[in-house]
Structures are given as structure tokens and as C-alpha cells.
Amino acid sequence: QVQLVESGGGLVQAGGSLRLSCAASGSTFFLNSDTIAWFRQAPGKEREFVAVIRTSGSVVGYGDSVKGRFTIGRDVAKNTVYLQMNSLKPEDTAVYYCAFKWGPTAAGTPSTSYSYWGQGTQVTVSS
DSSP states (O other), X not given: OOEEEEEOOEEEETTOOEEEEEEEESSOGGGSOOEEEEEEEOTTSOOEEEEXXXXXXXXXXXXXXXXXXXXXXXXXXXXXXXXXXXXXOGGGOEEEEEEEESSOOOTTOOGGXXXXXXXXXXXXXXX
């Protein structure tokens, strides 16, 4: 069983930055080549892939809408995966979720492939 808890969301003006964290517990999966991803969902829209990383720390990829602005990484000391979001736009407003999947995966793998999810954290970008 894997538990995921997101934090770091909030309200920010367009052009600003936020850093989200995903704290994982319940397994020693960080020793294996499993996968953690960030997704987001805006009101009335489908859940959208944002970024994905292997638990080894190897970055797999980003969604097209966030490339060049967002960075996914692993904080080994804190045993978390972070999402650094820069140059935020109003269209980035959404609930952001981290998700875990056993084994490696490719960027853009559907959200239905992920077995464990956090509760989400709200990010609101004002214009």
C-alpha cells in the first residue's frame, strides 16, 4: 500500500512560481524503478498529464502545455517528489494530484494506469 500526500498549492499571480511536493509512504518503492507522476484537473475538464519521474530520479517527460516552465524532481533527503512551477498562467489553475504506478512507464501514460493517488492540492493563478 502506498500513501501520497500533496502540499504547496495556493494562490499566485500570473508569472509567479509555486513548488508542489508529494510525500510518499507505505513502501520501500523508492528503491525500485517505479513511477510517480503529476496530473491536474480543472473544473469541467478531463484530468491532464503534467509530468512524470521514475523513483530512481530519472525524469521521464512533461506534458506539452508545461514544457519549459515546470520541473519535476526528487528530493531524496525529504523522500518527496516535487513539481517546480514557473511562469504560471491562469490556464494552469487546477487541482494538482500526484500518482504512483508500479514499474516504469512512458510520458503521457493515461491516469487510469496509476494505482495510487493523493488527495490533491489547489493551484489558482490570477490574471
